Amino acid sequence: MEQLRLRTLLGDYPNTLALKRGEIASPLVSFDFDPVKTANRAFKRVVRDGAFEVAELALVTFLQAKAYGKPLVLMPAVVGAGRFQHHCLVYNAERGKLRVAELAGKRIGIRAYAQTTVAWVRGILAEDYGVDLDSIQWVTAEDGHLAEFPDPPGVRREEGRSAVEMLLAGELDAAIVGTDLPDDPRLAPVLPDPHVAAAAWGARHAMVPINHMMAINRTLCEQRPDAVREIYRMLQQSKDVARAGADTPDLTPFGVEANRHALELIIRYSYRQRLIPRCYAVDELFDDVTRIL
Template sequence: MTDGAWAVALGSYPHTARLIAGEVASPALPLAFERVAPISKAFAPMVREARFDASEMAIATFLMARAWDKPLVLLPAVVARRFQEGSMLCRADGPVRRPEDLAGRRIGVRAYSQTTGMWLRGVLAEAHGVRSQDCRWVTFEDAHVPEYRDPPWAERAAKGADMLAMLKAGELDAAIFGNDVPADPALRTVWPDVPAAGRAFQARHGFEPVNHLVVVRREHAERSPARVAELLRLLREAGVPALTRADLAPALGLAARWCADQGLLPGPMAPEQAWAGLPEGIG
């Protein structure tokens, strides 16, 4: 929808609830919210078809989309961020006792391109000496960007395989569960002290890892910059942190570097490339 209401795919969080409920609204930009759950299911349609006028999107997906010149423009609107270490589990009675033990092991992840996996692989390499190619990554889905192909150190699980069942059966040594971490006494986190691991990341880099931001179709940034600015204003009025491009430069720079290191991008990407197409004066 170009001239009327914008179709928007956005997850439900405390800082988006008022916007989705219509309590924060603007006659200059009517919004029609699409129900997509989990919100990650909106990413591939947005990348491949530009199905929505604006959408939440994982940072790794966006950087890959930018590398393959998808017609999307990033807004400085972070709707989800967290320290990642609590998302990776292993068996409580298994051979993995600490992150360093993952070298040579089989690790399950929904997709090799998953943003949580990207951050965790970066931490493993930086803080624990375990590079991406030192492990065997067992995946269950393709990347949202269709041109991308997984690296040689990744393999696809059998059709219909269940990651949790594989972990509990010993077919995987660890697995990354993203938001949906199972509460199972037979499992524990790979990092023995998850809060300490988060504090260590913060001390090294000065920020909490970014998971999801907001993107708009490129045609809107080119033809309707005032509406793009109004969307950002509405997000901020609803409670999304009022961050700037400069605020996000450290996170985007590190994410781009780690994506390239892990084989998610065809080459290096400078942080400023992430903002290509965003009109001046916005963010």
């Protein structure tokens, strides 16, 4: 059978590098990797243009894509390490201390309203700290990945300016910042002892939050399930290369059961934040091919 060459979006992470460097090959599939340097900058092309057969995708983006009938199926392969999120809500310490009990009425900057890191942090604020999310003035820097999901009423947009920039300028009270959180002594966490709190949260939930998994075009799943299984095998092999000899926790779990609780939780958070119309069952996110990988 002729080898499939698949349009693919995948970031550079320890668990993907062996695959992206061409160290893992297959007679069934090869990959035409998109050159974008940061995968999330191409997520709109995944859900708006159908530009890829295989794509890394943020979980809230995938959930919204499902809600709007996009032809995507989740693959239970985490790319990019999971991480705790408690430290991502920060304030400008030069302007005085901000406590979590004081968030009502405050202006909090976020990159986009439906960003997965933001959904995790808001869920933690609401469920663990009793914060009324509707009492906060959310300020976004850009629109979400799904064109069908606009910012909710009352959300303010500041195009072309990052949340950190506005926070340091005194135009915001706090900001939720993910992997691009700068090492700046002026930025202090709102949640007290965030790393201790995160460890306790992780022990209570027996998981570390995950942000990105792989998504597959539904037609590929229907027409070439052998290719889909091969993609998963290659991703697993690439991860095995990165994990060889490691004695650290696995932050890129593979398999439905290994990710079930994290998926259940981000689904619940997303529903309660009105990002999706209903609470999906985890098994609904997969099809008969990817569910048993």
